[in-house]
Amino acid sequence: MTRQFHKMHGLGNDFVILDGRTQAVAMTAELARALADRQLGIGCDQLILLEPSTIADVKMRIWNHDGGEVESCGNASRCVVALTGAETLETSGGIVAGSSKGSGVEVDLPAPRFGWDDIPLSYPMDTARLPMAWGPLTHPLALSVGNPHVVFFVPDERIIELDELGPSIEHDPAFPDRINVNVAALREGDIYLRTWERGSGLTLACGTGACATAVAAIVQKMVTSPVRVHMRGGELTITWAPGETIRMQGPATHVFKGEIELEQFA
Numbered sequence: 001m002t003r004q005f006h007k008m009h010g011l012g013n014d015f016v017i018l019d020g021r022t023q024a025v026a027m028t029a030e031l032a033r034a035l036a037d038r039q040l041g042i043g044c045d046q047l048i049l050l051e052p053s054t055i056a057d058v059k060m061r062i063w064n065h066d067g068g069e070v071e072s073c074g075n076a077s078r079c080v081v082a083l084t085g086a087e088t089l090e091t092s093g094g095i096v097a098g099s100s101k102g103s104g105v106e107v108d109l110p111a112p113r114f115g116w117d118d119i120p121l122s123y124p125m126d127t128a129r130l131p132m133a134w135g136p137l138t139h140p141l142a143l144s145v146g147n148p149h150v151v152f153f154v155p156d157e158r159i160i161e162l163d164e165l166g167p168s169i170e171h172d173p174a175f176p177d178r179i180n181v182n183v184a185a186l187r188e189g190d191i192y193l194r195t196w197e198r199g200s201g202l203t204l205a206c207g208t209g210a211c212a213t214a215v216a217a218i219v220q221k222m223v224t225s226p227v228r229v230h231m232r233g234g235e236l237t238i239t240w241a242p243g244e245t246i247r248m249q250g251p252a253t254h255v256f257k258g259e260i261e262l263e264q265f266a
């Protein structure tokens with residue numbers, strides 16, 4: 001039996017979106033991994049499944065490239081708002097509000113939490129194991145914007161070998177559920193960001209990473225809100241003040257829709 005899917009991206013962070021409200025989709029880690037596979041499946045950073053919700057317009061479930069189901073996805077939130085016209089999304093990381101604005105989409109993520117449950121406020125970094133390029137690290141902050149992020153401010157994000165150290169920080173015992181790793185530099189009042197994503201590796205953009213990094217910079221008075229966050233796939237504008245939800249503004253692109261036989265992956 002074929003299922004319809006949509007291929008979308010937010011600044012090159014790409015998604016396969018299946019609507020489980022109109023067709024039966026029983027998602028598993030194995031099936032998500034198979035669909036996300038860029039050689040053997042459709043290919044994406046995250047697999048998104050829409051389901052009915054009793055507390056929002058739609059429930060959005062998210063699986064990373066490795067098949068792990070996670071709490072939140074900023075770029076996908078904009079894509080789902082653009083695709084469905086939903087104004088509220090239920091995620092396991094909290095309720096996301098959104099609306100299409102002109103050529104872009106604006107979403108509000110839940111207010112951030114600094115150091116939560118058993119996550120330290122500041123990552124207990126053994127800086128001795130960091131290459132010199134990481135420079136004199138300012139306060140690496142761990143925070144949740146629905147999903148977990150650690151943010152390092154470095155002299156120049158472009159020279160950081162994130163594919164080397166990203167995995168070891170992602171899997172550090174300090175983060176029992178693993179973590180998304182952000183390295184950012186400040187230039188002319190803007191943030192320049194690269195993210196090693198939990199379960200998906202280096203991506204062209206990370207919406208929740210942009211939100212977490214902007215919040216970490218604002219709370220340490222390194223920038224003022226609203227702030228532009230530049231990533232390899234493009235830029236987002238983040239607006240936040242302590243105690244508030246986090247507003248993210250940026251594009252959502254529909255690439256194509258297709259059909260696929262899920263049973264082939266059984």
Ligand SMILES: N[C@@H](CCC[C@H](N)C(=O)O)C(=O)O
Nearest residue numbers: 073074075147198206207208
């Ligand atoms: N790319 C997404 C984040 C997707 C989930 C993240 N990798 C995690 O494991 O929490 C975004 O745009 O926020």
